[in-house]
Amino acid sequence: MKTISRYIILLLVPVLFFACNKDGDVITLSNLQESSLTASASDMVLSYDQADALVLSLTWNTDTLSITHSDTYGLAADAMTNTLQFDTLETFDNPKETVETSASKSFTGAALNSFALAMGLKAGVSKTIYARLKSTIGANEAPIYSNVVSFSITPYSLISFLYMPGDVSGGWDNYSVKLCSPASNGQYEGYVEANQWDNFLFTTQPNSTTATVYGSTPNDLYSLDSGSDHWNIWFDEGGYFLVKANTNDMTWSKTAITSFAVTGEFNSWSLTTSPMTYDSVNKVWTATCDITTVQYGIQIVANQDWSFYYGDNDNNGSLDFGGTNIVIDTPGTYLITMDLSNPEKYSYTLTKQ
Incomplete structure (x- = not known):
């Protein structure tokens, strides 16, 4: 040392x-020395059952700085700052940092799962995380780093749902229509077909016994109320809608979808030339397009509005709002099918004719 x-x-x-x-x-x-960092686990497959359990502890030795004349010049003996760095690369090119004041950091299953997802890990996929401790005493002094520890994490999905029993689902005991919150952050969305005056409620579980039930307030259709005297929610117009609900600010909204269209270089990026048709039975949108130019791919645009479109960031058949262009490998005539019925994953298929 x-x-x-x-x-x-x-x-x-x-x-x-x-x-x-x-x-x-x-x-x-x-007494400024390199710390020795240790991790309590090396491979963690997380699950909901471990949400409150302690699954990982990081510990290190702490140094007590000895500073002469600290009383005279106001230099505190705790002037050293310890920062934990986490990265998916051992080179720590873009680390996620947490400033620590003790000699350890512990994670419950829920906390580590959220931390892993925030670092970009995908649910159900194991990924190695590297960690080290950075110690500094000032901006003009080079930091000192501990040894690097690594551990594998397989996070689970944080997805949660709001169910919509009522007229829109075919009955008050039918929970087939639902909205999705991919991050369980109180913000939900999904596509719903409804008739004018269809009544419904939002529930956090597919039942009315253990679920939190949201209706509307008497004076505002779009304000949510979880009290026992709430009113039913209803659609004041019929059609196909993007429905959103926010249980943080207790509001919901609907956007009427008047059109979807396939656009690309093949039709000069027109928003009207290649409209999609809705199949209410199978709950899909379809269009048949003669795609002669494939260089720039295609997009699917709603309501002839370039601020409202879907692409595919990972080229995997999953639609992403505002995503990159959908890749078309070879020219030809394609049946393009878009399925928005599952709020957990909007999807599409390309079938060459």
């Missing part, structure tokens, strides 16, 4: 610098 003593010059304001010269004080600090 190395003991480091340094003159602290840049940390002192000019007044203190003058006092040092006048008094002849030499300020030194010692």
